Amino acid sequence: MSRRRASRQDGRPRAGVLTVIALLMLDSAVIRIGLEAGPALAKPTESEFAESKPTAPKARDIQALLHELLKREERVKQREDMLREQEKALEIAGQAIETRLVALEEAEQSLRATLAVADNAAEKDLTRLTDVYQTMKPKDAAALFETMEPTFAAGFLSRVPPDSAAGILAGLSPEAAYTISVVMAGRNASAPLE
Structure with a gap:
C-alpha cells in the first residue's frame, strides 16, 4: 500500500492521466491526418488524370469502323440472299x-406390263409353231429344219417331244443333225450344276 500512496497526488494515479492525454493527442493527430490527407490522396492531379484517362477514339476512326461494319452487313445480306436463292x-x-x-x-411399270404381254404373246x-x-x-419338218440356222432349229427341237424330235433329226442330213445336236447339248453347259 505504500506504493499506492506514493504514486498518488491529489488522490489520482499519475500514470493513468498521462496515458489518457497521450491517447487523446494521438487520436487528434490521426483525425487531422485523415481529414487533410484523405482528399489529397483521393483526388488525382491533372497530370495523373490525363495519364490515366483512356484515349478516346477519334470521330474519323469511329466513322471508318461504322462504314466497315455497314459494308460487312451488306455483304452478309447479299450472301444470305444468294443462299436463299440457291435453297429455292x-x-x-x-x-x-x-x-x-x-x-x-410409271414408265417402268408400263414397260414391264408391255414386256409381259409381249413375252406371253411370243x-x-x-x-403354236412348236405344235405345228x-x-x-x-420328213416335211426335217426339210424345214434343214434350212434353219442350227441354233434356231435347236431351240424348236428342244421344245418338241422327244419322239417327234427323233423323227425330225432322222430326216435331216447327218451334218445338220450333228450340228443341231451339238447346239442342243451345249445349251446348258455353262449353267451352274447346283
Missing part, C-alpha cells in the same frame, strides 16, 4: 427430280 433452286430441282422419278417408275407364238412342227410329218 435446290428445292425446285428436288421437286423436278421427284416428279421425274415418279414418271420413270411364248404363245412359239408354242410336231404335228407335221417328220
